């Protein structure tokens with residue numbers, strides 16, 4: 001267990017700068033998620049903490065010790081690679097035992113006990129004698145996870161550890177991760193581009209956008225108070241609608257590009273050009289009720305729910321509804337939203 | 348036409364060529380080696396195996412071949428490893444340098460070594476002038492000269508065999524090993540070497556067979572006093588000429604190589620699964 005401190009980390013590959021000054025303070029035992037779209041620099045940042053990538057500028061401390069120029073093997077970390085990186089010439093159990101063996105942790109019997117326990121955790125005890133190439137992608141991923149947790153390092157670095165699992169197994173593994181974290185209290189940096197996963201697992205989420213920290217906070221803060229339009233669009237896939245906010249007799253109103261108006265919360269302070277973030281699940285659709293006029297473009301059946309894609313003032317707008325609501329393509333419908341659920345972001 | 352006959356048809360030209368150019372001469376050589384004036388005889392083999400002079404030649408051939416192979420592997424592996432880590436341009440340059448000896452004729456190459464290694468050559472002079480050795484000596488006409496010359500020729504086979512395997516190893520594996528507590532050298536030992544083993548085996552097989560059967564370079568650099576088996580075969584054919592005895596020596600060389608290679612392949616193959 002150890003804290004991790006990143007100070008103004010920058011990274012350039014040849015001429016392109018990938019990370020533009022990232023500072024993070026990670027408390028001992030914290031479970032932190034790096035969340036961001038593909039190519040935003042999550043893996044690069046993780047590799048720098050691991051010591052696999054040189055630091056262009058900035059400093060890294062683990063356990064209050066400067067490790068910026070320390071090689072990976074001296075950092076007491078464990079990393080799970082996006083591509084698993086299982087050693088093909090070793091069996092599953094030998095792979096999981098590898099970090100214990102190389103670090104000289106415990107006797108042979110203790111090592112084997114730990115390996116068995118780690119494999120049990122990821123539900124792979126029965127495959128311990130196989131070679132990695134005889135496993136499915138999801139099974140390989142779980143072996144990699146077992147190998148990462150087995151040595152109980154100071155810092156656990158996980159690069160999209162659950163990306164290749166089916167929905168059911170993924171939920172199981174998420175629960176396992178939470179339990180492992182509660183049991184061992186390892187400082188964990190978890191990389192994902194799945195916002196739900198980040199929301200359900202982390203103590204804190206760090207939202208990255210093009211090599212910068214866009215916003216950080218608890219899952220609740222990130223979800224309910226997105227600070228920027230990028231944050232609100234990325235988390236909860238909110239619809240972003242450009243508007244102009246003016247005062248009226250009934251309080252502030254937002255005027256859409258096609259002239260329709262939407263009443264806002266009376267306490268709303270922002271005026272002028274702004275962006276409204278409308279959550280998909282907050283929109284209420286009706287065939288001929290009150291509200292904004294929108295046109296249905298398509299319906300996507302999601303099982304428990306329907307997603308309607310509409311067009312509002314020329315922009316696509318997505319809404320999640322109960323699956324018994326049935327509109328035809330091209331139909332004009334009314335769209336209502338509780339003013340308290342509207343998030344206004346100043347431009 | 349089913350798959351089997353199709354495969355057979357495709358393999359046919361190769362099989363024919365092998366049969367005509369390889370198996371036929373080998374069979375002829377075998378027959379020749381056991382033929383005497385009055386029919387079947389093992390006299391040629393007995394003559395070879397009971398004469399310390401020839402046994403010495405056989406022992407020298409095997410010993411030098413093993414030594415040359417080991418040196419090639421010791422130089423070739425790090426060289427190939429470095430090649431996988433440098434940029435594509437530098438790698439191409441290194442490959443060209445490594446295979447350059449194969450592009451020069453054996454006469455030119457050997458003449459170059461003569462200039463370097465003979466009594467008044469650069470290497471002995473340099474060693475004497477720097478005080479590393481007391482008096483002048485010749486490196487020419489020694490086993491050392493044979494080893495040096497052969498390593499230069501065979502290094503490309505070893506290096507390129509290993510390079511082929513190394514380039515297919517995922518670089519992430521080495522990084523993963525580093526995050527699991529391996530130092531650089533431990534990573535080489537526990538990850539790179541085991542995975543490069545097929546390439547090292549293939550390169551060693553090539554080096555060993557080629558050096559055991561090579562004849563021009565050892566003959567020119569080792570001189571007539573230090574003979575290897577291939578040179579002795581050549582002498583039997585041209586000087587005496589004693590074709591059956593030459594054939595017997597060739598069979599012994601052939602069997603000798605097999606005796607070394609088969610256990611080697613079995614051993615390394617079994618370890619690698």
Ligand SMILES: Nc1ncnc2c1ncn2[C@@H]1O[C@H](COP(=O)(O)OP(=O)(O)OP(=O)(O)O)[C@@H](O)[C@H]1O
Nearest residue numbers: 013018036037038039040041042043044045082193
């Ligand atoms: N070795 C490299 N050389 C040059 N550019 C690189 C290198 N590694 C990464 N990049 C660039 O850095 C950026 C960030 O890459 P990174 O792998 O960190 O993304 P990521 O956030 O992990 O994405 P993903 O979710 O797809 O895994 C990308 O634009 C990528 O093209």
Ligand SMILES: [Mg+2]
Nearest residue numbers: 042043082159
């Ligand atoms: Mg990545």
